[in-house]
Amino acid sequence: MLPPGWTPTASPRRRFNGGDDGITAVEHQGGHGVFLSWQDISVTAADEKGRRKVILDRITGFARPGQVLALMGPSGSGKTTLLDTLSGRLGLDMNGRGDILINGRRERLSYGTSAYVTQENTLMPTLTVREAIHFSAQLQLPDSMPPAKKLARVDRIIQEMGLCDVANSRIGGRVSKGISGGERRRVSICMELLASPRLLFLDEPTSGLDSAAAYHVMAYVARLARTAGITVVAAVHQPSTEVFELFDALCLLANGRMVYFGPIDEADEFFTSNGFPCPLNRNPSDHYLRIVNKDFDEEIENGQSLKTPSAAEAIETLVNSFRSLHNLTTKMRAMGAQNDVLPVINESQAGFTTKLLVLMNRSRINMHRDIGYYWLRFVVFIIMFFCVGTVFYNVGDTSLGSIQARISMIVCVVLFSTLASIGGFTSFAEEMKVFRKERLNGHYGATQFVISNTLSSAPFLGVFCIIPGGILYYMTGLRRGIDHFIYFLAISWACTMQVEGLMMIVAAMVPDFLLGSAIGSGIQGLLFLSCGFFRFPNDLPKLVWKYPMYFISYHKYGIQGLYKNEFIGLTFEDQQNRNGPHMRGDYILKNILQVEMGYSKWVDLVILFAMVIVYRAMFLAMIKLTEIRGPIINFGLMKI
Incomplete structure (x- = not known):
């Protein structure tokens, strides 16, 4: 049995911090708290030699409404793996076993019931703090909530997290300096608290925070848990004494095994009874972690601390002692029966159209402000x-x-229209990271993301082509006529959108910037090699290069369309000898360049835009596939 002090307590059922703007308590959401329990959780993964390695070994425990459970342990103890397992985010390269129950039942959490704050602060660097949180509120909160109330909630949570001084400052990133790492951490937490989840997972919530900020953030989370009846599970590495005292319960892991589970205030008694008392004036969390940290056992073996038991011996003693004293399974069944009501959460959220418009607006602002996304490439273009x-x-x-000269120039136009998008891969990859984080927390779907990204980028890419294209067209003196000029710009626009779609597919496949840029460039090189310029179509090797590469190369349709736009209707002659040989443009296209003349140039343009749609559909499919199977190409990255 668990210690006598470990008994159920009623969660306060009142409004947090007062006012209709604040984070609301359980009864205002119309639901019950979440009693999360897990039994015999074991996780294994393959090591570098392909052997199965035990990450977690039969972990059992529970987290209750209105309390904060701390998952602690030395580096590599398995606390983040346990957090990922409980939240349903276990990596695809890991195998997990065991039971995870919601109020004593095997049930899937509905939208708005849980939220996960990752260890990495994945935010859009071009947005201000208020904009980032406000956009998140628009995506998560229901359409029925008035905009003024959403803004009020955003302002309230910014104030509660101590972000008022930087509310209008940009978050910043790789190019521009913005707010501090600790402030970014608080922004990440703010965004996931907006919808008042019943179950909150935090991975290293105090990472990057100074002691004062760490205490302020965790005090806010603990207060919110108690007043709103939220169940909080936080993986923490090395909390200060003040932060440690904010936790209600402790799950201490060592080498994948559970050393202790129970109330924070009874951990000291457990360690003392097993011969590991905490010295006076020492941080209890530091003491517990030092006892079970095996990284320095070699020093003990070398005689530097002969009187101190090794961490391996301590872990074995504590694990056996805990298992002999406490029966968590019996306790969980009793508590699960008391909480045998599933959390009734209002699943109302922003509608499809609202989310689409919000994402488009956010993406537009990001593209407009990110120098590397479009403007630097625009200048280079x-x-x-x-x-x-x-x-x-x-x-x-x-x-x-x-x-x-016309032939070479046309090829240069198509080539440069496609190469210019490679430079934006870093921004694509960062946007994908933001999407994955928000997608896993249920803020919006993959379809909304793909559509909004496409519609947001199209106007920028249009400007991208009109101004440079107009300069080029005027300088080279190509075919006069508004229809020829518009066609030239349309081909350039379609090619640019095409390659942007390709790079987004690569960004969905490959999480690494450099590797993704190399793969994207390689794919474009292969498609360009088979477009029919370097070797005429009839001379291409039939296997692979003609079928299918030549027909799936979008360069082919861009070059072929511009060929037709320039040559059809013209007659070329020797300017020095008017009576000399002359050649019709149609003859050049059909017999020399081997262009397919069975259809008009407009068909080539339609095919290009159809391929734009196909590539975006492939982008959506790749997102879905990586959600099921993980990154297609991931070398971890490439250990040498």
Whole structure:
């Protein structure tokens, strides 16, 4: 049996901090608290040699409404793995066994019941603190809630977390300096508390915080747990004495085994009874971790601390003692019966259209402010097209010599239109990280993300092509006529959107910036190699390069469409000898360049835009696939 002090207590059922703007308590959400229990949780994973390694070994415990359970242990003890297992985020490379129950039942949590704050602060660096939290509120809170009330809730939680001074400061990232790491940590916590979840998972919530900020944050979380009846499970590494005293219960792990589970105030008695008393004026958490940390057993073996039992011996003593004294299974069944009511959560949330519009607006702001996302590439695009224009200046005459110049220039336009998007891969990958975090917490779906990303980027890419394309078209003197000019810009726009879709697919496959850029460049190189320019279509090897590479290369349709746009209807002749040989543009396309003339240039444009849609559909499919199987390419990354 558990110690006498470990008894159920009624969670306070009153409004937190007063006012209709605040985080509401249980009765205002219309639901019951979450009694989370787990029994005999074991997790294994393959090591570098393919052998199965035990990460967690038969862990049993529970977390109750209105209390904060701390998962503690030395590095590598399995606390984050246990947290991921309980929250349903166990990695695909791990195998887990055991039972996880919600109020004594095997049930799936509904939307809004749980939230997970990851150890990494995955935020959009271009947004201000208030914008980031407000956008999150718009995504999570129901459409029925008035906008003024959403704003009030955002302001209240910003105030509670001590972020008022930086509320209008940008978060910052790799390019621009923004708020501190501790402040980013608090922003991450704010975003997940907006919907008042019944169950809150925190992975290293005090990471990157100074002692004062760590205490303030955890005091807020503990107060929220008690007043709103929230069940909080937090994996913490090395809390201060003040933070440690805020916890209600402790689950101490060592080497994947459970050393202690129970009330915080009875841990000292347990360790003392087993011969490991906590010295006076020492932080209890430091003492417990020092006792079970095996990293320094070698020093003991070398005679530096001969009178002190090794951590391995201490762990064995404590594990056996705890198992002999306490029967958690019996206690959990009794408490599960008392809480045999599933949490009734109002699953109302923002609708599909609302989330789509919010995501589009947020993505638009991010693209507008992120220098590396579009604007730096925009400047490079202008410079590249200007250089191409100087090389092919005024090739728009109908001399025989202009034929090769037109062909080369068209290829350069398509090539540069596609290469310019490689530079934005870092921003793509960062956006994917934000999406994965918010997607796992149920803020929105993959379909909304893909659609919003496509619609948000399309206008930027249009500007991306119109201005540089207009400069190039004027300098080179290509075919006159508004229809030819619009077609030229449309092809450039379609190619740019095409390669952007390709790079987003790669970003979904590969979580690493450098590796993803290399893979994306390689794929584009293969597609460009088979487009029919370096070797004419009829001369391409049939296997692979002609079928299927030539027909799936979007470069082919861009180049072929621009060929038709430039050559059809023109006659080229020797400018020095008007009576000399001359060639019709149709003849050049069909017999020399081997362009397919069975359909018009507009068909090539339609095919390109159809491929844009296909690539975005592939992007959506890849997101779904990686959610099931994990990253397609992940070398961890590539240990050398």
